[in-house]
Amino acid sequence: MMTRLYSSTVLGVDGVEVEVEVDFRPMAEKRTFIVGLPDTAVKESGQRVDTAIQNSGLPFQQGVFVVNLAPADLRKQGPGFDLPIALGMVAGASETDIDASSWCIVGELALDGAVRPVQGLLPQIMEARRMGRKRIMLPSANAHEGAPVQDVEIYPVSSLREAWKLLTSTTLPPPFTGSGKEEQKPGEKEASVDFDEIKGQSYARRAMEIAAAGGHNILLSGSPGSGKSMLAQRLPTILPPLSREESLETSKIHSVCGLLKRGSGLVTRRPFRAPHHTISDAGLMGGGTNIIPGEVSLAHNGVLFLDELPEFRRAALETLRQPLESGQAVISRASGTMTFPCRFMLVAAMNPCPCGYLGDRRRACTCSPAQIARYRRKISGPLLDRFDLLMEVPAVDPSLLTSAPSGECSASIRERVMAARRLQRNRYAGTSFANNAALSGKALQKYCRLQPESRAILLSAVEELALSARAYDRILKVARTIADLEGSPEIQDSHLYEAVQYRAFEHSLRQ
Template structure:
């Protein structure tokens, strides 16, 4: 007898519906065809044990399982449950008229329990597009899938519950999540706040500019100056995620298996802080079975690289293209996978190996030339993609002990959001350009026009400070953002002067 059930395969952050055909006929042995990987082939042993533990039986006949379309590689353990249901139906152990109405996925335990799987959200979205009525899946994944409106989602704990649902002997509780309500409730649910930081008002101002224009930023300062503390609070002043961004971000974390059972929708911007020993593949994504890397997990959020010069040169260089294109393309001989990677890069570093170069109180003990050698670990092309270079100085005792309340993240975020709204209106006819940092050189020339006095100031600054040519466009972009924060139509002299201040690493002689 032939049975058909339906599962799904995830490629990149999109899903493809897979038809699982099961034929139980005369003969012996099991056969799984349709480009299964080892995890799928091993499923037959898990299924046999699960059936025996759930008062069902594995047919002592030839069982042929075909995963269609047969030219797409099938990976992972999510096919256990639909294959098991297909075997039971094909061997006449239960009957159902609604088997073809639902997608089924889940990994089987030997005792018939069902374990969680990855990539549930894109599967649910594609299932609804393909006209399925709903989705049967592990209970731990149910809330994640239930954010798809008008789509039935049933979380189950065991194989017996699934059989009971299909033969109408058991009524399952549908999982329902009010997406808009949950999104609105958790949108400002940050554990940290900018008001926690004492002093450092000039650094907060720089991060506000970075957030308003989507600019990449590097913080340079001695140990203990507060670089990490400031960077961790940057997501709290970024504009709130809209529902589309939240779904896009949740899909990536779903595919990577980073969502817990209590999560249904990511409502705050991600903050990723990988260790400096990270490999190229872990940062950008890939592997034998391609998975999103840290830069994709930081999509619509912040990627923080602490102690930037300590990262391997090769790791930093692979970021150059994603920083420009805002996506990662992973190519293999038989397939190509794209992951989005639109993130803000925030890096921090000591100014030298000992950490005290240019320190107001402590003396640097590094030998001559060591500072320049240390900074040269960061390549020019990567530095070219960082708009703001901010020098962080230590906080003195009076500021640390002050009882004066600092400005809260909510207040800063309101200014940042207003500046972003100005940019959204400015770029509404431009595809894939949403903020000042994404402007092309031609757009910079047209949008960031400055007066003759501004041209003179910029020329003098570049000559006096020895700024490089790459600093020119960066200064114009940042000055445009400063003007947007001030609500100014034109870039004024004070906006240019402040933007010039944020080009520390481009100055001749900065590193001795």
């Protein structure tokens, strides 16, 4: 007797439907064959499933089980096929004819028959909906992960016996109705940090506002304790909220990596990722034996913060150049090629020299010119070109340390940022551009037009600072954002002068 069920697996950050065929032939000995390019975890499911069925008290008899996972040319990974395989084996052993065409079934089994949670369920549920499966059977611990997907019915199960009863029932219970959103406790602040906690640093705060308004990459340089990390950590608090589409995109990636919070099916706040400088290339970009997303993808629609930028391995930093331009991380291995989305804002921080006190008014720098040059050369010119703003962050005046913070709060800054983003959204409606930072080619010339006098100012600055053609474009984008913050339809000379100032620091870094 043959039983057909439907499950799914993850390929990159997308779900792929898998057809689970279970054929049973009664014989004197018990044997199980699993075919269809399974990995080790799937091959081992035979032993887990046999024991789980018997410990659950479900029908079981000796014979040969042949399990085929189709399509046969797609490698099957992970223990999520345990539950559909077990249900197919029970159906065959009990000679029960079941119709599972409307179900997508995913779950790992414990030896006692308990259903354990699995990673990557959100993209699998979205694929199941696309393939016309209206009902999703999944582990109870993953119930909220399926709630955000509309037009499907979620049925959480906690045991194999419960799953069998559900699959063979003529009357289904009500589906799961949780929101899938992380609920905010009464009185809880939206974020644990705020821009009003930063003392002084008015110029740096202005630069962060411009970066947020246009989606620009920014490099902060300053002595230890000047507030670079504080500024970076508070950047997400002034960014616009995630749209539903952005939330689903981000949640898919976090689901695949098993990072969704228990009881929450959606990432509702923009990610902030801050990997340590010892991170490997695969950890930063993605990879591994079973290719998974890296930090650049986990920061998708959010912020990637690289503190102590020159301490990162140069090879790892150079891998950032392609995703910063394309918004995609392409990972090629012998097993195949995966493409992960990674549209993020890059915020980096560095000291001006190895000891950190070059230019500090209170402490003397102990580095030689050769040490300073060697330290700064760790950041290549092409990588520097991919920052839109380069900002020196001076040490905080000691007199400000005992005073109450007097700066604007994040909510106030965010209002201006959102107003600028609305201008950009309306301006680029019908195009592939989401913000000023994404402009390129002819679109840059179309939306960032300059008067002849302004063009002469910019060309003079580029020549004096020995900037590249890419830096020229970056200045134009930043000037466009400054104009948007002021609600100006045209780029004025004042906007251009300010944008150039955020590039002047590059000259000293290249020396």
